[in-house]
Amino acid sequence: MTRIHGLDLARALAIIGMMAAHIGPGHPVTEGYPSVLFAVLAGVSMGIISRGSLAGEGDLPRTRFRLILRGVILVGLGAVLSMLQSSILVVLTAIGVSYILLTPVITWSTRRLGVLLAVLVVTGPVLVAAEHVLSFSWGDHAVADLFLGVYPLLAWLAYTLVGLLIHRLVVSPAHQNQTRRQIWLAAIGLALLAGTQLLIELTGFRVGPNDILNEFGAYLQGEPHSGGLLDVLGSSGAAMAVIGLCVPACRAASVVWASYPLRAMGSMSLTMYVVHVVVTTIANGTFLTVYSIYGCGPQPYLPEGEFGGRMYTPLSDPLDFPGAGNPDALVFSAPDAGEPDWLWLLAAQVIGLLIFASLWRRRFRRGPLEWGMHRVIEGAVGGTSNSPTAASPRG
Template sequence: MPLTSRPARIDGLDVARALAIFGMFAAHIGNDSAEDGWPWLSVAHGRPSALFAVLAGISITLMLTRRAGVTGDLAPASAVAHTRVRVAVRALILIPMGYVLSWLETPVVVILANLGVMFLLSLVAFRWRARWLWVGAAACVALGQFAVRSITPAVQEWGVYGTPPLEKLWSEHYPAITWMGYLLAGMAIGRLALTLRRTQALLGAAGLVGLALVAGVEALAGGADATSQSAWLATVAHTYSPLEMAGNLASASLVIGLCLWLGQVARPVMWPLMAAGSMALTLYVAHIILIAVVGDEIVWESTNVAYLAVCLSAIAFASLWRWLVDQGPLEKVLSVASMAAADAVVGEDSRPSVSRGAGS
C-alpha cells in the first residue's frame, strides 16, 4: 500500500539507537553491582544489543520504502535491486570491520560481523509481506537456538564450524540463525506508519503486554532461578532461549514506541541523543577502540564514573559533529560506498528522491 510522506530521518529512531549504544556501553563498562554500583544497569545485559538489531531491521525496510514509496512487497524490481545492493555492500563492510575489532582482543564480543551476516540473510526477505516477516521472526525466536544446537555437531564434523564468516550463523554469541528473529521483526515494524501517535502507542502497549507475559511465564515456571537452566524458558541474558528473546523483543518494542513519541514531543531536549543515535556505528567502534587502548581493566574493574565519562564524551562529540558536519564518519562511509555500488550495478536512474532515510 502507498506510504504517507515521511521526514528524511525519524528522530525517535535515533533516540532509540542512542539508548541501544549507551546500553551496550553500560553492559561493557558500567558497574551494576549491588554493593558499589547501580543495580538497575543490569537491564543493559542482552536488551540493548537486541534493540540494536531490531533497529537495523527497521532501517533496512526504510531504505527500501523511502525509494519505492510503497511497502517492500509492492516495490518495483529496480527499487528492490538497488536497495539489495546497498544492504549487501554495508554487510561486506561490517563483516571485516567486526573481525578487525575482534582482533583487538578486548573482553567485548563484537556484534558487527554477525550483523553483517544477518544483513546478507535479510536480502531474501525484502518482498515478504508483513505477516510473513512476523512468521519468520517468530520461527527464529522459537526455534533458532534449537537449530543452532542441532547443527553444531554436524558443522564441527564437517570442519566448517570456525570458518569465517560462515561461523556467525551458529556462533556462541549473536548466532545469526537465531538473531534473524530480531532483524525480521524490525523489518516488519518498519512497515508501520512510525510517525503516527497510534502506532507509537501500539508499539508501547505491545511491549508492556509482552514483558508482562514473559514475567508471568517465568513466575509460573518458578522464577529466574528455576528457569536459568532451561533451554526454552531461561531469561538470563544471552542464553537466546525463546523466552529471553521474546522479552528482548517486547523491551525493544516498548523503547521504540516511547522514543518515537519523545522524538516528536521533546525534540529540542532529545537532540543530543538524536545526534548520538545518528552515528551509532561510529560510537560503537570508538568504544571498542577505547577499551583496547585503555586496557581490560575498564571492563573488569568497571566504575560508573568511567561509564558516565564515556557517555558524555560520546554525546559531546556526536553533537558537535552533527552540528558541524552532519552525518557520522563511519555512517558516511557506508552511505557513500553502498550508494555508489548500487548506482553502478543497478543504475542511478532508480536512485530514491530522498537519499538519506532514517538510519540509511
C-alpha cells in the same frame, strides 16, 4: 528527507546501554536488551532503505545490492574489531550477517514476513535446546559460534525481522494513525517483557548457557544472549517498548530540543559504537590482544582492578582461546560490582561522545563512518553523493 527523531533517540539509548554492559558490572538489563534494541533498529533501517524501491520509486536490484554491501561492510568491521581486542564481543558481525540473509525477503508481504518471524522464534530455541542436550560436534568453531554463540544467528535474524516489521506496520509514513500504532507497539512490547519476566521468576529459567538443563528448560531459558524462547520474546518486547515510546515522544518540540545530544549520538550510532569499542579496549589494556597474547606487544598497562576490576588470569584451557597452546594467554573476568572506577570511564565516554556528536551533527548530516559507508556503497552502485553533508535517509 528528514530523520525520524524517535529512532535516533532509541539508537542512543541502545549505544549507552551497550557501553554500560561493556564497562560496568554484569546485569541482565544491560547485557541483553541494548544489543537486541540495536539489532531491531537495524531492521527498521533496513525497511527505510528498501521502502522507495518496494513502492516502485527506485531500482530494486540496486537496493538489494546496497543492503548486501552494507551487511558485508558491517561483517568486515565486526571481524576487524574482534581481531584487535578481546574484552568486548562485537555485535556488528551478527547484524551484518542478518542484513545479508534477509535481503531476499524484503519484497515479501507482511503476512509472509510474520510467518517467517514465527518460524525463527520457535525453531531458534529448538536448536539451542538440542545443543544443550545432545552437544553437537560442529567441527568448525566459527560455525558453532555463528549459530550458538553470544549472538545466536536465528535469534538475531528474528530481531532484525522484528525491526523490518515495525517499519512496515508502525513507522512507515504510509500509515495513518501512526501515534496509535506506536502506543500499541509499546503496550505489546511491555506486555511481552512483563510476561516473560514473570515466567522467568516463577520457573527460574534464567540460567547461564553452560548450565545443564533438561530439554524444556533449555528451550525456555531467558538468560541474555542464550537464544532461548523467553530470552527472544523478552528482549524483543523490550526493544518494541523503547521504540514505541521514543517515536511518539519525539513529536513534542520540547522533547526534540532537550534530546538533541542523544539524537545526535543516535544519528551516527556506528561511529559511536566503534569509537567506544576502541577507547574501552585501550583503557582496559585489551586492544591489539593478538600481539599481547604472543608476547609481541604491550601488556595491559592499567593497575589490576582498574575500570571495573577486570582481573587478568591464566586460561584454564588455552585451547579455548585464539592464543591456543600458549599457557600465558590472558582472559578477562567480569567486572567487580564493588569497584566504582568503571563509573568514571562510562561517564567520561558518554559525555565525550555526546559532545562530539552534538558538534559534528551541527556541521554534517552523517557521522564519519556513516559517511564513509555511504560513499563506498553509492560509489559501488553508481551513486553521486560523496559529501558528509548530503541528505541522509529518514531514521
